[in-house]
Amino acid sequence: MTLEQILQILNGKEVYLPNEEALAQDFAFVSATDLMSDALAMVKTQEDRTILVTGLVNAQAFRTAQMLDITNIIFVRDKQPSERDLAVAEELGCNVFSSPLSMYEACGRLYEAGLRTATR
Amino acid sequence: MRETYQVQKEDFANAGKVSSHIKTTLKQLGVEPALLRRIAIAVYEAEINMVIHSDGGAITMEIDEGSIRFTFADQGPGIADIEAAMQPGYSTANEAAREFGFGAGMGLPNIQRNSDSFDIQSSPAGTILNLSYEVNP
Numbered sequence: 001m002t003l004e005q006i007l008q009i010l011n012g013k014e015v016y017l018p019n020e021e022a023l024a025q026d027f028a029f030v031s032a033t034d035l036m037s038d039a040l041a042m043v044k045t046q047e048d049r050t051i052l053v054t055g056l057v058n059a060q061a062f063r064t065a066q067m068l069d070i071t072n073i074i075f076v077r078d079k080q081p082s083e084r085d086l087a088v089a090e091e092l093g094c095n096v097f098s099s100p101l102s103m104y105e106a107c108g109r110l111y112e113a114g115l116r117t118a119t120r
Numbered sequence: 121m122r123e124t125y126q127v128q129k130e131d132f133a134n135a136g137k138v139s140s141h142i143k144t145t146l147k148q149l150g151v152e153p154a155l156l157r158r159i160a161i162a163v164y165e166a167e168i169n170m171v172i173h174s175d176g177g178a179i180t181m182e183i184d185e186g187s188i189r190f191t192f193a194d195q196g197p198g199i200a201d202i203e204a205a206m207q208p209g210y211s212t213a214n215e216a217a218r219e220f221g222f223g224a225g226m227g228l229p230n231i232q233r234n235s236d237s238f239d240i241q242s243s244p245a246g247t248i249l250n251l252s253y254e255v256n257p
Contacts, residue, residue, distance in 0.1 A: 036168075037226035040161050041233075047157070056221040060168075063136035064221070067143065067160040069153070084133075092140070 001113060003027055003072060003095075006051065009109050010099035012074055016086055017095050022072055027051050029118035032107050036064040042118050050118045053110070055103055057081050059088040066092045076103045121183040127167060127194075129176040132220050138179055139164035145181075146188070155253060159188065162234040162251055165227045166192045172217040173199075174247065185255075192249040199242040206232070 004023040006012070017023075029050040031039045039052060047069040054061050057079040065073055073089075074097045075081070081089065081096065089096050099106055123145075125138040143160040151159070163179070170177050170192060177194030204210050206228050213223025232238045235251040242248075 034221060035224040035226075036221035037165065037224040037230060040165060040230050041226055054221075058220060059133070060136060060221050063140060063164065066140060067157070067164045069157060 001027060001115065003051070006074075006110065006113075006115070007097060007099075009113055010074065010097075010101055010106050012097045012099040015075075015080065015096040015098050016089055018090070018093055019071065019095055022095050025049075027072070028115060030107070030110050030115050031068070031070070031118040032103065032110075033119070034103075036060055038119060039064050040067065042068055046118075053103070053106055055079060057085065059085045061085075062088045062092050062094050065094055071095060073097070074099055074106070076101055076106050122180065124178050124180045126178055127170045127174075127176060129171070129174060130216065131171055132216065135168055135171040135220070136164055139167050142179075142181060149183070151188070151255070155255070158234040159253060162231045163190060165231045165234075166190070166249055166251070168222050169227050169231075170194050172213050172222060177246070187252055187254055189250070189252040192247070192251075194246050194248075196244055196246045198244045199240075199247055202240060202242055 002024055027049050031042055032053040033039050034056045050070055051072045052065050052070050053074045055076050057075055072095045076099055078098050078100045142163055174194035175196050180191045182189045199205050208229045209225040211223045211225035217223040236254050237252040239250045
């Protein structure tokens with residue numbers, strides 16, 4: 001499923017999009033957590049097909065994604081990163097989106113659409 | 121090649137910067153992606169641990185032909201019960217750490233799983249964590 005389709009499912013909006021080509025790329029896995037150590041315990045190695053869905057809106061979400069080679073992050077509940085945090089996303093080249101859905105509903109919709117967990 | 125980086129106590133705003141730098145450096149040196157990711161995860165967790173739990177310390181990276189080694193040496197106050205700290209889910213992190221997304225109790229287990237060699241020694245004077253990775257020339 002393309003990132004563009006994922007964003008439609010989540011009613012997502014772009015917050016910061018340095019790599020527009022990602023919208024047409026295919027994604028199959030989701031790491032969904034507010035705990036960065038849980039994200040870092042990710043076992044799937046297809047990081048280029050994985051998105052991070054989180055309610056944790058700070059620089060550590062972007063740094064965690066960088067360690068995992070994930071470059072697309074969706075914040076739930078319409079959360080917006082601060083200018084200072086966005087500067088980290090800019091430094092690391094992360095695409096950033098937000099969705100009005102709760103974590104529960106966002107994950108439910110993505111699972112129903114066929115995406116699967118990237119963590120164990 | 122040997123480099124040392126300082127890490128400050130409870131400096132959450134800059135936590136992870138050293139790990140970002142290390143990952144970028146190793147990528148430029150041509151470390152293969154799967155190994156690079158294991159190193160990045162372990163080093164990041166260990167850096168965050170230092171920020172959350174220690175009074176500050178230093179991270180040293182040493183690279184030679186056959187290996188990449190890291191030493192995380194902090195100034196205390198030490199880990200009271202290392203065996204407990206190695207159990208997934210065990211955490212003594214404070215509220216500030218949790219607000220930044222840490223304190224899940226997965227740090228040390230994640231570090232161990234993502235290292236080739238893992239050794240930790242701790243006393244009230246400080247904790248020394250040694251990690252190493254074999255590199256195929």
